[in-house]
Amino acid sequence: MAEASPKFSVWTRLFGAVLIFCAIELLVFHSGIYASILEPSSAAGSVMTMVRNEGLRSVTSLNEVAAIGDSRMGALRVKIADQWAPEVGYRFANISVPGTTPRCWYYMLREVDPQRDRYAAVVLPTNEYEDDDWENLADHKLDIYYLTPLLRITDAHDFTLSFPNWKDRWEAFEGSVLKGWTYRRDFQELVADPAKRWRDVSWTREDRGRMSYNYEFPTTNVEGLSIDFRSGTVEYPPGSTPDQQRVIREQLLHGYGPPSGLRKRYREEWFGRIFDYYRGSRTKLIFIRMPRAPIVRPPSPYPQTASIREFGARGEAIVTDEHYFDELERPDWFVDPMHLNRVGAERFTILLTKLVRRVLGPLAS
Amino acid sequence: MLFNSAQFFLFFAVVITLFYVSPAAWRRILLLAASYFFYMSWNWKFIPLLLTLTAIDYTAALWIERVKEPRHRKALLIASLAANLGFLGFFKYYNFLAENLARLIRHNPHSFSLDIVLPLGISFHTFQSMSYVIDVYRGEQAAISNPTDYALFIAFFPQLVAGPIVRAREFFADLYNWRPPSSKEQLHGALQMLLGLVKKMAFADQFALIADGYFKHAQANPGMLTAWSGVIAFGAQIYFDFSGYSDMAIGMAQLFGFHFPTNFRRPYLASSITDFWRRWHMSLSRWLRDYLYIPLGGNRHGRWKTYRNLMLTMLLGGLWHGASWNFVVWGGYHGALLSVERAARRGKTEPGLWTWLYPIQAILTFALVMVGWVFFRARTFDDSSYVIAQMFTGGLGTVLIPGWELGLLGIALLLAFLEEKLDWFERLVVAPAWVYASAVAVLLLCLELIGVTDVTIPFVYFQF
Numbered sequence: 074m075a076e077a078s079p080k081f082s083v084w085t086r087l088f089g090a091v092l093i094f095c096a097i098e099l100l101v102f103h104s105g106i107y108a109s110i111l112e113p114s115s116a117a118g119s120v121m122t123m124v125r126n127e128g129l130r131s132v133t134s135l136n137e138v139a140a141i142g143d144s145r146m147g148a149l150r151v152k153i154a155d156q157w158a159p160e161v162g163y164r165f166a167n168i169s170v171p172g173t174t175p176r177c178w179y180y181m182l183r184e185v186d187p188q189r190d191r192y193a194a195v196v197l198p199t200n201e202y203e204d205d206d207w208e209n210l211a212d213h214k215l216d217i218y219y220l221t222p223l224l225r226i227t228d229a230h231d232f233t234l235s236f237p238n239w240k241d242r243w244e245a246f247e248g249s250v251l252k253g254w255t256y257r258r259d260f261q262e263l264v265a266d267p268a269k270r271w272r273d274v275s276w277t278r279e280d281r282g283r284m285s286y287n288y289e290f291p292t293t294n295v296e297g298l299s300i301d302f303r304s305g306t307v308e309y310p311p312g313s314t315p316d317q318q319r320v321i322r323e324q325l326l327h328g329y330g331p332p333s334g335l336r337k338r339y340r341e342e343w344f345g346r347i348f349d350y351y352r353g354s355r356t357k358l359i360f361i362r363m364p365r366a367p368i369v370r371p372p373s374p375y376p377q378t379a380s381i382r383e384f385g386a387r388g389e390a391i392v393t394d395e396h397y398f399d400e401l402e403r404p405d406w407f408v409d410p411m412h413l414n415r416v417g418a419e420r421f422t423i424l425l426t427k428l429v430r431r432v433l434g435p436l437a438s
Numbered sequence: 439m440l441f442n443s444a445q446f447f448l449f450f451a452v453v454i455t456l457f458y459v460s461p462a463a464w465r466r467i468l469l470l471a472a473s474y475f476f477y478m479s480w481n482w483k484f485i486p487l488l489l490t491l492t493a494i495d496y497t498a499a500l501w502i503e504r505v506k507e508p509r510h511r512k513a514l515l516i517a518s519l520a521a522n523l524g525f526l527g528f529f530k531y532y533n534f535l536a537e538n539l540a541r542l543i544r545h546n547p548h549s550f551s552l553d554i555v556l557p558l559g560i561s562f563h564t565f566q567s568m569s570y571v572i573d574v575y576r577g578e579q580a581a582i583s584n585p586t587d588y589a590l591f592i593a594f595f596p597q598l599v600a601g602p603i604v605r606a607r608e609f610f611a612d613l614y615n616w617r618p619p620s621s622k623e624q625l626h627g628a629l630q631m632l633l634g635l636v637k638k639m640a641f642a643d644q645f646a647l648i649a650d651g652y653f654k655h656a657q658a659n660p661g662m663l664t665a666w667s668g669v670i671a672f673g674a675q676i677y678f679d680f681s682g683y684s685d686m687a688i689g690m691a692q693l694f695g696f697h698f699p700t701n702f703r704r705p706y707l708a709s710s711i712t713d714f715w716r717r718w719h720m721s722l723s724r725w726l727r728d729y730l731y732i733p734l735g736g737n738r739h740g741r742w743k744t745y746r747n748l749m750l751t752m753l754l755g756g757l758w759h760g761a762s763w764n765f766v767v768w769g770g771y772h773g774a775l776l777s778v779e780r781a782a783r784r785g786k787t788e789p790g791l792w793t794w795l796y797p798i799q800a801i802l803t804f805a806l807v808m809v810g811w812v813f814f815r816a817r818t819f820d821d822s823s824y825v826i827a828q829m830f831t832g833g834l835g836t837v838l839i840p841g842w843e844l845g846l847l848g849i850a851l852l853l854a855f856l857e858e859k860l861d862w863f864e865r866l867v868v869a870p871a872w873v874y875a876s877a878v879a880v881l882l883l884c885l886e887l888i889g890v891t892d893v894t895i896p897f898v899y900f901q902f
Contacts, residue, residue, distance in 0.1 A: 080870075080871055081871040082621060082624075083621065083624040083625050083628050085871065086625065086871050086874045086875050086878070087628065087875075087878060089871060089872065089875035090874075090875040090876070090877075090878030090879045090882065091879075091882075092875075093875055093876055093879035094878075094879040094882045094883060097879065097883060098886075251886060253883070253886045253887055254886050254887075254891075256887075257886065257887050257888065257889070260887045260888075261842060261887070261888060264842040264845070265840050265841055265842040266841070
């Protein structure tokens with residue numbers, strides 16, 4: 074007897090399977106359900122923690138200033154800034170996440186300020202106003218992991234093509250469309266120990282950023298560090314470990330190459346998106362040059378473009394005096410070659426609040 | 439081009455599309471060209487070897503069929519087998535023999551070694567080729583006159599590199615009575631292929647990370663629980679890896695209208711070692727039985743000769759896997775276990791699967807198989823001895839398999855029981871469309887969430 078043919082063909086069933094798969098993907102990973110239980114200390118989890126805490130922070134007036142950035146912007150001590158708020162007139166929020174880049178900042182700002190009316194100003198940090206090309210941020214793959222919870226399907230095209238090579242583009246595509254794929258390690262850790270995850274997530278929710286608000290920076294410093302840039306010899310701080318010495322060499326001794334235009338293009342792309350996002354809103358964008366290092370490298374021998382200054386000249390953003398924080402560039406105020414220590418951070422906070430007050434002026438309303 | 443790579447799926451999609459849009463007369467040539475392309479994507483330099491072996495056995499079989507004189511027929515058979523075993527012996531066993539010879543005459547072990555790269559799938563396609571010539575010699579298979587058809591039998595890409603080892607009469611029955619796969623066969627093939635991919639990427643590769651970590655520095659990881667969990671991780675890896683590969687090969691072949699034999703039937707549910715070998719790498723077991731064990735006399739000449747035949751078959755089966763004493767010991771170990779079982783049973787029939795004794799028998803069989811895997815996986819004989827010693831006399835140690843992967847094993851075990859009892863896979867194929875689609879969606883989610891994609895782990899049996 075002839076075998077009865079199944080009602081739907083294999084193609085119809087496979088198509089149905091893909092639809093079911095997409096529905097689960099949308100329901101679990103694109104709706105924010107899974108993002109709410111990400112491991113808080115992971116890249117994606119740290120961004121989500123920041124977004125959640127900032128969302129929970131009540132904003133009652135028009136004098137909010139957000140400082141976005143990477144770990145170096147962690148030096149903005151909101152607790153200290155709050156003490157100065159009555160005098161300065163502006164209230165600061167630190168929405169920086171260690172390891173993030175301007176590409177991340179665009180999506181982070183879009184998430185925390187969806188109506189573009191939350192902040193009077195957003196402070197954007199840079200290491201140099203010149204377009205120093207020593208690191209190509211366009212291929213910073215970690216951005217995919219930071220941004221997966223924030224990406225929408227409509228971001229897939231732009232976000233994917235913002236990576237220069239096809240392997241990273243494929244991962245970026247997964248991060249914006251197949252989020253489960255990017256979350257798989259997190260998912261496996263969740264399944265491995267759901268109780269631990271529950272504790273971590275609950276603790277982070279209850280904490281609501283209070284720990285970072287009250288966090289006391291380390292008091293250690295890199296006193297004793299000296300560098301002869303001509304010969305490339307370094308005298309390391311006493312007691313520094315080989316690992317710390319390696320970081321010092323990597324951060325402070327890397328050479329200069331002829332400009333490739335990569336950093337300029339990157340900055341125009343991602344700061345340009347932030348400008349476009351806030352265009353027509355009341356939010357001002359303020360560029361600052363962060364305290365660069367305990368010992369600053371000599372300037373590049375190559376002629377360099379400075380897109381940040383061009384942004385200022387075009388009126389896209391307020392570009393502050395690049396030497397404003399130079400006084401903080403001292404070995405006794407840095408905990409390592411990149412980050413300020415407790416004294417440096419307190420000083421940086423006070424200087425930044427005053428700077429913002431100066432460039433924004435008294436609150437209009 | 440690994441079966442679990444994006445390139446392979448692109449290749450497969452192109453080939454199957456071209457296959458079904460081509461005129462019927464071109465399809466075999468297309469499959470053969472695709473198979474050679476697939477083989478060359480690994481190492482194009484071995485294509486002359488594959489062509490040479492194909493030509494030798496194709497010609498030998500035709501001659502054997504035409505020649506009437508038994509002596510000449512036998513000489514042709516021997517010549518064909520010698521060519522196959524000669525190539526296999528040279529590529530696979532030369533260095534092993536040379537090193538042992540050098541040791542024997544107290545030379546540097548590498549004095550006579552050559553820099554030989556093992557051609558992909560040589561163990562599989564030579565066995566398949568030899569079985570064809572033997573079948574023609576025995577009069578069980580007509581010699582194939584069309585060289586393209588014969589070449590396709592040897593090189594058909596779904597099973598070229600790691601089986602299943604297909605009998606000529608099965609393959610040519612499908613080829614010469616080819617009909618497009620029915621809707622049910624398409625559903626079956628697609629689901630089996632996807633299930634195989636999930637077995638490989640979501641299960642085998644997860645356990646591979648643990649097993650590789652353990653066996654890489656076995657002697658630095660003491661402890662009974664450590665050793666058992668490391669070995670069980672490898673047991674899980676090799677099962678999911680090889681049965682996953684086989685499922686993919688069988689599923690793919692089915693989508694092309696070919697029916698390959700089942701290669702695995704839930705081997706870790708076996709109630710005895712004999713039962714295990716009826717469930718593990720079934721196409722190899724069948725080959726060894728039909729072309730080695732039975733010609734040696736099988737069980738027809740008394741107890742002791744049966745034990746001898748079992749030992750010889752398993753020793754050679756072990757050696758087939760690789761040129762190392764570890765594989766010989768592994769084969770010998772299984773041969774000894776089969777002989778002991780046979781002696782203990784003394785002609786009594788095997789108990790059924792669902793008796794009250796079954797759990798004890800299954801656990802004991804599983805443990806014995808795991809002990810055997812130590813020889814299969816360990817890098818050296820010293821490592822094997824160390825791991826075995828730790829399994830039985832070591833301190834407590836720690837369990838290497840994380841909780842959630844133990845959960846994966848639990849799920850796999852439950853599914854295996856349900857398959858044994860309820861045949862859920864076959865039911866799924868004929869289930870309502872929404873059930874089938876949901877099952878495929880679950881498999882896709884498994885790939886997405888637990889598939890290992892950060893590292894590429896080759897199929898274990900590709901090395902053989």
